Amino acid sequence: MADRGFDLENRLETLEENDLKRTLSPVDRVAERGYFAQPSGSELPVLEATEALVFASNNYLGLTDDQRIQDAARQAAATVGTGAGASRLVTGDTLVHRDLERLLAETKDTERALTFSSGYAANVGTITALEPDVIFSDELNHASIIDGCQLAGSNTVVYDHCDVASLRTKLEQRAERATREGREPADESWLIVTDSVFSMDGTVAPLDAICDAAEEFGAWVMVDEAHATGLYANGGGIVQAEGLEDRIQIQLGTLSKALASQGGYIAGSAELIECVLNEARSFVYSTGLSPPAAAVASEALHVARHSDARERLWDNVAHLRDGLESMGFEIWGDSQILPVLIGDRRDAIAFADGIRERDIVAPAIRPPTVPDGTSRIRVVPMATHDQGDIVTCLEAFRAAGEEVGLL
Structure with missing residues (x-):
């Protein structure tokens, strides 16, 4: 009988040969430092004896082990329960959910907000619910946006990363096509979708110019603030920093990064x-x-919104960026995410290993996550790193760079 299963062993070997096989490395706690275990497959992991500084987390404000945050979790579990128990439309809707949504709407300056079980679910669910005829999507948008576009069955038009001229060209071409086919452009629903802060490049979308283009062509704008929520004006994102609340129809984000929780929202x-x-x-x-x-x-x-956590984060970002650039590293982006461009995939892996040997966790990001020739080390400080931690990180980068031959 023919074997109609899957050759998993060969697939894993191919990943290994191409330096693409990832592994899990458990840590004892989610914070600015921790004890990590070597990859152990299905075996019980054994934590290393040396504590490492973490410069790879999306826990931007360092709130996961904040006593106030942990107390809130304990109180909610004790008074409401540990799980919702059902869909929100059945019996899973609680006052805790409503309080969060009220606060999110207030922060994002909108009429209402809605929470999902993950940011991925928020993106996929919102896009498929709207079912746009045409979606104009930045080429580096998150996978959840890409999957949402595919599941919606929309005609997806990809424009160059953060390039409003490219977006305008795509909008014009679509409008001209409708005219040629004897239709009015208004017969179609158009949605422009972009991240505000891009997680692998650290770039920030030109939202004001995107809104200008959208308004000229009658499109709606949806902005994913996953890597911006909580970090900008009054605890908001780039939309709040630029005062664009009235021009962007859909604001979306996660609760799992700066907000130290799990889930997503619109x-x-x-x-x-x-x-x-x-x-x-x-x-x-x-x-x-x-x-x-x-x-x-x-x-x-x-x-x-009401502490100095955001200011401490941005101070650390500035210190780390200045230090890395003074060594000669090329740093991309304009946000808290600091991609250190290495280029070659194997150089990036060797460099990340050298940093790790010096007890700094900052992994190599390589194809297929990023294009060939743009492998990088993604460095992200937290608000809870002190100045000594930043100096230690910079010293590790210098030593590893010299060892690998990058400096």
């Missing part, structure tokens, strides 16, 4: 939320966000 008009609440399969058919996760996000958002 924010916008009351009509948008009602539509998505009823038609997004990833919301309707998922158990609601756990009450402790919702409570954690609420407390973290409060801390982001």
